Amino acid sequence: MSTLQNSPKTLFEKVWQQHIVAEPAGEPSIIYIDLHLVHEVTSPQAFDGLRMAGRKLRRPDRTVATVDHNVPTSSIEDRLHILDQIASKQIEALRKNCADFGVELFDVQSPDQGIVHIIGPELGLTKPGMTIVCGDSHTSTHGAFGALAFGIGTSEVEHVMATQTLPQDKPKTFRINVEGALSPGVTAKDIVLHIIGEIGTAGATGYVVEYAGSAIRTLSMEGRMTVCNMSIEAGARAGMIAADATTFAYLKGRRFSPADTAWDESVTHWSQLVTDAGAIFDRELTLNAADITPTVSWGTSPGMVTGVKSTVPMADPAASEADQKAFERALEYMGLHSGEPIEEIKIDRVFLGSCTNARIEDLRAAASVVRGYHVATTVRAMVVPGSQSVKAQAEKEGLDKIFTEAGFDWREPGCSMCLGMNPDILAPGERCASTSNRNFEGRQGRGGRTHLVSPQMAAAAAITGHFTDIRAWQFKDQIAQKEAK
Numbered sequence: 001m002s003t004l005q006n007s008p009k010t011l012f013e014k015v016w017q018q019h020i021v022a023e024p025a026g027e028p029s030i031i032y033i034d035l036h037l038v039h040e041v042t043s044p045q046a047f048d049g050l051r052m053a054g055r056k057l058r059r060p061d062r063t064v065a066t067v068d069h070n071v072p073t074s075s076i077e078d079r080l081h082i083l084d085q086i087a088s089k090q091i092e093a094l095r096k097n098c099a100d101f102g103v104e105l106f107d108v109q110s111p112d113q114g115i116v117h118i119i120g121p122e123l124g125l126t127k128p129g130m131t132i133v134c135g136d137s138h139t140s141t142h143g144a145f146g147a148l149a150f151g152i153g154t155s156e157v158e159h160v161m162a163t164q165t166l167p168q169d170k171p172k173t174f175r176i177n178v179e180g181a182l183s184p185g186v187t188a189k190d191i192v193l194h195i196i197g198e199i200g201t202a203g204a205t206g207y208v209v210e211y212a213g214s215a216i217r218t219l220s221m222e223g224r225m226t227v228c229n230m231s232i233e234a235g236a237r238a239g240m241i242a243a244d245a246t247t248f249a250y251l252k253g254r255r256f257s258p259a260d261t262a263w264d265e266s267v268t269h270w271s272q273l274v275t276d277a278g279a280i281f282d283r284e285l286t287l288n289a290a291d292i293t294p295t296v297s298w299g300t301s302p303g304m305v306t307g308v309k310s311t312v313p314m315a316d317p318a319a320s321e322a323d324q325k326a327f328e329r330a331l332e333y334m335g336l337h338s339g340e341p342i343e344e345i346k347i348d349r350v351f352l353g354s355c356t357n358a359r360i361e362d363l364r365a366a367a368s369v370v371r372g373y374h375v376a377t378t379v380r381a382m383v384v385p386g387s388q389s390v391k392a393q394a395e396k397e398g399l400d401k402i403f404t405e406a407g408f409d410w411r412e413p414g415c416s417m418c419l420g421m422n423p424d425i426l427a428p429g430e431r432c433a434s435t436s437n438r439n440f441e442g443r444q445g446r447g448g449r450t451h452l453v454s455p456q457m458a459a460a461a462a463i464t465g466h467f468t469d470i471r472a473w474q475f476k477d478q479i480a481q482k483e484a485k
């Protein structure tokens, strides 16, 4: 027993062990849940279930709700009078449920409203070492803080509401090391798109992924959240990054962060939540940061990606018949053909938003590309800040002006065009450079064509009207000067 206790452990194992309530033989472990995040789409039946069973919500103080998926982003007026019947019903239900069960709700008029995975971290609700769940697959975002965070289904939402626990089979562990320095213009989004391109959309199924290595350590919290956010697109149960000085600096002083002596105690505890030297993972992979270039998805799954300087790929004759069919189908749906240079693909729309890339740093990066330019006449572009707080900060910095002067639409926070659940959708056949995380058929509206890119790449595409290598864009003034001589 003592050798087992002293043996080196992974970050995941430490957090898992600290949350085991019970380990019934032959059954999933019962895990304690520290924080339950709630949004309007996956909570109504769960609250109804509690009501029908005559049960209370066990820990309203560990439950927080917001509205994000369904809310229009056009104007405050539109958000207060939602025309869509389903959206309006779900939001009304959430209001009533939160009032009845004593849950704090960040509603459309709250200065803290926003996409659930953006507001958790920015309020300091998300903390290292926690277990965090939400009826939403991109809950993996919170793993950027060294938390064990994963999406759950509606029946599990009800279970957590009633008991503050969850039965869970212990996942396997997978460490992905990204080593070396990223080239200028290459971002966290490119890292994660590249990883999914390498391992495939089922490459991490059954695993909790820990991202490590020098390229990950140098990422900001925003960048780490982008990486962890898309873990689910590789099939992972969760993504995690050990907390460090960057994490502590981000959390210090946030509304729900510990203060005073509790802060110091927390940092001492959090600092221990790292993978011990010699700990063994079920799987390990090391990638070289220098191999990653600005990445663009060309198909209908987040694994169908390539570098911006590349071309739409050829069918792989060695692939299975099913894979070849899926490949052909993706090309047909996307209206592309093999060999087409990525930089020649023209776009109609640009969406800068979502829980992947709508944090302040994303908006700053995009604004720095856009400043002084105008959106191409053939393109409609929009910026949807991830939260009210991101929006307010961006406005304080004048980023909204940079975007609107360039011809972008500046919107109210929400999931928006990340998914077709609100009025922000593509028309059939429209092609969009999007900073979101999913490019499935119809994801942004029926017949819509989604290309996943970083905020910088989306911004450059908005200006030129086609995918453009951001690495060249960064030096555009120098190139122009040389040409003028």
Ligand SMILES: CC(C)[C@H](C(=O)O)[C@@H](O)C(=O)O
Pocket (backbone or CB within 6 Å): 041, 042, 069, 135, 136, 137, 138, 151, 419
């Ligand atoms: C609506 C919700 C259940 C869904 C999810 O779980 O991820 C959504 O957020 C998405 O991104 O597709």
Ligand code: SF4
Pocket (backbone or CB within 6 Å): 068, 069, 115, 116, 117, 136, 138, 354, 355, 356, 414, 415, 418, 419, 436, 437
């Ligand atoms: S922004 Fe998109 S991915 Fe994120 S929670 Fe909303 S719909 Fe899901």
